[in-house]
Amino acid sequence: MAAAASLEVSGLTKRFGGLVAVKDMAFGVEAGKILGLIGPNGSGKSTVMKLIMGIERPDAGSVRIGGVEVAGWPSHKIARMGAGIVFQHSRPLHRQTVLENIKLALLPDKLTRLFTDPETDARARVIAGRVGLSAVLDRRPATLPFADLRKIEIAKAIARDPKVLLIDEPFAGLTSTETAAFSDLICELRDDGRAVLLVDHNVKSVARLVDRVLAMYVGERIAEGTTDEVMRDETVRRVYLGGSIETAARPESSFRDVATPFLEVDNLSVYYGKAQALEKVSIHVHAGEFVSVVGLNGAGKTTLFNAISGFLPYTGNIRREGSALRGQSAAAIARNGIVQCPEGRDLFVDMTVRENLDMGGQHLPHAESAEQIGGLFELFPILRERQKQNAGTLSGGEQQMLTIARALMMKPKLLILDEPTLGLAPVILEQLSKALERLRQTTPITVLLGEQNVTFALPHADRVYVLEHARIVWEGEPARFATEMGTGYL
Amino acid sequence: MRSRTAQILLVALGVVVLASFLPLWVTGYVLGLLTMAYYFGVFAMAWDLLFGFAGEVNFGPTFLIGTGAYTAGILDNLYQPPIWICVAAGTLAAVAGGVVLALPALRVRGPYFGLTTLVAVLILQNFIVVDAHLTGGENGLTVPDVISISDTINYQIALWFMAISGAILFALARSPVGLILQASGQDAVQAGALGFNVTKHKLMAFIISAFFSGLAGALLVFYVGSASASSLVDITVGVQIIIAAVLGGRRTILGGAFGAIFIIAMSEALRPIGDLSNFVVYAMALVVVLLFPSGFYGLLMRTRDDI
Numbered sequence: 001m002a003a004a005a006s007l008e009v010s011g012l013t014k015r016f017g018g019l020v021a022v023k024d025m026a027f028g029v030e031a032g033k034i035l036g037l038i039g040p041n042g043s044g045k046s047t048v049m050k051l052i053m054g055i056e057r058p059d060a061g062s063v064r065i066g067g068v069e070v071a072g073w074p075s076h077k078i079a080r081m082g083a084g085i086v087f088q089h090s091r092p093l094h095r096q097t098v099l100e101n102i103k104l105a106l107l108p109d110k111l112t113r114l115f116t117d118p119e120t121d122a123r124a125r126v127i128a129g130r131v132g133l134s135a136v137l138d139r140r141p142a143t144l145p146f147a148d149l150r151k152i153e154i155a156k157a158i159a160r161d162p163k164v165l166l167i168d169e170p171f172a173g174l175t176s177t178e179t180a181a182f183s184d185l186i187c188e189l190r191d192d193g194r195a196v197l198l199v200d201h202n203v204k205s206v207a208r209l210v211d212r213v214l215a216m217y218v219g220e221r222i223a224e225g226t227t228d229e230v231m232r233d234e235t236v237r238r239v240y241l242g243g244s245i246e247t248a249a250r251p252e253s254s255f256r257d258v259a260t261p262f263l264e265v266d267n268l269s270v271y272y273g274k275a276q277a278l279e280k281v282s283i284h285v286h287a288g289e290f291v292s293v294v295g296l297n298g299a300g301k302t303t304l305f306n307a308i309s310g311f312l313p314y315t316g317n318i319r320r321e322g323s324a325l326r327g328q329s330a331a332a333i334a335r336n337g338i339v340q341c342p343e344g345r346d347l348f349v350d351m352t353v354r355e356n357l358d359m360g361g362q363h364l365p366h367a368e369s370a371e372q373i374g375g376l377f378e379l380f381p382i383l384r385e386r387q388k389q390n391a392g393t394l395s396g397g398e399q400q401m402l403t404i405a406r407a408l409m410m411k412p413k414l415l416i417l418d419e420p421t422l423g424l425a426p427v428i429l430e431q432l433s434k435a436l437e438r439l440r441q442t443t444p445i446t447v448l449l450g451e452q453n454v455t456f457a458l459p460h461a462d463r464v465y466v467l468e469h470a471r472i473v474w475e476g477e478p479a480r481f482a483t484e485m486g487t488g489y490l
Numbered sequence: 491m492r493s494r495t496a497q498i499l500l501v502a503l504g505v506v507v508l509a510s511f512l513p514l515w516v517t518g519y520v521l522g523l524l525t526m527a528y529y530f531g532v533f534a535m536a537w538d539l540l541f542g543f544a545g546e547v548n549f550g551p552t553f554l555i556g557t558g559a560y561t562a563g564i565l566d567n568l569y570q571p572p573i574w575i576c577v578a579a580g581t582l583a584a585v586a587g588g589v590v591l592a593l594p595a596l597r598v599r600g601p602y603f604g605l606t607t608l609v610a611v612l613i614l615q616n617f618i619v620v621d622a623h624l625t626g627g628e629n630g631l632t633v634p635d636v637i638s639i640s641d642t643i644n645y646q647i648a649l650w651f652m653a654i655s656g657a658i659l660f661a662l663a664r665s666p667v668g669l670i671l672q673a674s675g676q677d678a679v680q681a682g683a684l685g686f687n688v689t690k691h692k693l694m695a696f697i698i699s700a701f702f703s704g705l706a707g708a709l710l711v712f713y714v715g716s717a718s719a720s721s722l723v724d725i726t727v728g729v730q731i732i733i734a735a736v737l738g739g740r741r742t743i744l745g746g747a748f749g750a751i752f753i754i755a756m757s758e759a760l761r762p763i764g765d766l767s768n769f770v771v772y773a774m775a776l777v778v779v780l781l782f783p784s785g786f787y788g789l790l791m792r793t794r795d796d797i
Contacts, residue, residue, distance in 0.1 A: 053683055055679055055682070055683065074687075075679070075682030075683055076681075076683075076685050076686055076687045076688070079682070079683055079685035080685045084683070085683045087680060091676065091680060093669070093672055093673060093676060095672075095741070096669070096672075100669065103669070104669050104670065104673055104684070105684050107666045107670055107686075109670075109686050109687055109690075110667075111690070111691070111694050112667075113665070113666045113667055114661070114662070114665040114666065115666070116665075116666055156684060160685055
């Protein structure tokens with residue numbers, strides 16, 4: 001047998017109530033190697049990471065770090081055994097500078113340390129230099145760009161010199177240049193002789209780095225091997241690959257309100273302080289039409305939707321059926337039928353699925369509400385099964401379905417969907433896709449969809465807008481998108 | 491940053507030294523008010539260590555204060571040992587009470603910690619009323635000894651006690667241990683993953699908070715010469731301490747002292763309007779909390795940061 005791996009996991013199992021989040025997982029990562037743990041949202045990969053780190057207690061199984069059994073230990077003891085984690089979301093101390101945030105990670109877990117020694121300071125500076133934070137040492141985290149916040153997290157994790165490093169979605173929210181720099185850093189950490197576990201949604205994002213890949217689906221291992229092997233694997237392909245893009249646009253002239261569209265956004269500009277988030281954006285949506293706004297992160301999609309929903313001050317005009325929305329409260333706009341499903345989902349996590357839906361149907365008479373719920377259960381059958389479960393225990397995809405269903409309970413005339421596919425695996429994407437298509441064909445509803453994911457945005461759209469750096473740069477039918485705008489998106 | 495800490499401490503020391511000359515100018519009545527305010531300042535600062543740094547809302551600061559005060563008072567009544575022994579015993583009792591309260595309370599999450607501490611106050615209050623032969627019940631507890639009958643001496647003791655407590659708490663909050671505590675308060679999961687035993691650090695914060703609360707409570711008994719549930723233990727007293735700390739500025743320690751002095755000074759200044767004075771003070775507190783959540787101290791520091 002080969003030398004013991006730095007991290008060895010076997011038989012690892014975790015249940016949340018009736019839901020088996022992780023079932024009998026087993027794998028090992030050797031020193032100086034990188035394992036990619038991939039799986040669609042809700043597959044349990046984040047839970048595996050939390051179990052290793054002791055943030056959640058496993059129900060069964062073994063976790064060995066450097067040969068020592070640590071399963072069931074509290075997190076701080078596991079950390080001291082040599083495990084470190086880089087969280088996806090960073091929450092640095094905001095009153096402290098970058099340097100102090102890194103120093104924090106260098107402190108011993110003692111109650112008697114009342115003065116910082118100069119050595120800590122020097123080490124913190126070296127680590128900051130290594131991750132590329134030297135220029136911003138004395139800044140407060142709130143003033144830094146997102147990539148730098150991620151670097152603080154990495155710096156904190158490596159400050160403890162971990163033998164095993166867990167990294168959650170290493171590249172989420174980073175530009176391609178930042179991703180490249182981050183990849184180099186991860187390789188360096190591996191070359192230091194650390195065992196690295198990268199957790200991400202798909203193989204592609206981690207393929208360049210990993211030695212091996214392990215794919216998970218609903219709590220279980222479905223494949224393990226080299227990148228190529230996993231990508232060729234039958235089960236993985238079935239779980240991951242959606243269909244090719246087919247469009248089915250209805251021509252704009254087919255809508256009855258061609259002269260005065262249902263929603264008109266005219267020369268809309270929005271500022272956040274000095275930064276311009278939207279610049280003279282004009283779009284329109286006809287009653288019954290499905291319109292997609294395609295744009296990368298930060299293009300201004302959410303700002304556009306928030307302005308329409310009445311959450312933001314703006315210049316320009318937003319008209320509904322010819323009359324201006326300005327001056328109406330966000331609540332009034334929603335009550336009158338323009339309903340937004342926010343990117344963050346905003347479910348009542350401690351209420352059951354059914355209660356969440358009932359909340360959405362508050363204003364409806366009881367019988368109508370029940371009928372509406374019945375219809376939604378047909379649209380999203382999984383929600384019927386999960387009725388009595390707390391919304392917080394649903395997987396990401398199920399939560400997204402519930403969010404849309406709850407919005408539909410308000411019987412909206414215009415449904416605004418902000419990045420519904422964010423973080424979802426293709427298999428769930430396909431279910432959402434079917435539901436949208438069904439809505440399009442069987443109901444008079446109007447949909448305004450904001451997406452980064454073109455494969456999801458195009459098939460349902462009658463018309464597409466492309467939003468780039470606060471401006472609309474393209475408008476047209478989805479069939480023309482691929483030839484005119486395709487590069488960079490598909 | 492280090493120099494900034496030293497700077498703030500230096501300014502604070504200057505203010506305290508100036509304040510120590512007050513007895514030359516003001517009446518005994520004003521000195522008496524300020525003496526009370528200084529003890530309240532310690533209560534508020536000790537509370538801020540828990541709320542501002544450990545991130546735990548302790549609704550029961552008066553449980554710790556009351557335990558300290560009543561233990562010291564009862565001991566004096568029963569056996570008349572030297573006052574310092576009574577005060578030490580009161581402080582120890584507060585620390586012990588704090589540990590007994592915090593150990594189970596730190597296991598529960600979020601609002602339940604606050605609720606647990608709130609219930610502790612009710613239990614103590616109930617005990618005081620029921621065990622009247624020891625505690626004096628609703629009439630209050632009168633102690634045979636006081637530290638001094640001189641307004642000036644009492645004033646100087648309270649002032650320097652507040653100054654030293656404030657300096658210790660402030661230095662602690664800004665030390666590496668304070669940093670760990672702050673991290674534990676803001677994100678316990680992450681602090682744990684960085685290898686810090688969050689419970690240990692929070693427990694330590696609770697013990698320190700209990701130490702200063704109990705010590706201040708015990709000293710206060712021997713200043714006033716009596717203790718009563720309504721002036722030391724009642725929930726409204728706790729709320730006043732919390733208001734003082736928040737008004738002065740969360741996560742600042744020293745702000746609590748400002749806040750306490752401000753509240754007592756305002757109540758006094760508004761005395762002519764009678765019962766309305768409390769209303770006005772609370773309304774002002776509300777306005778400050780809503781408009782300037784970082785409190786007086788925060789306002790002061792922000793204008794300096796901007797330069």
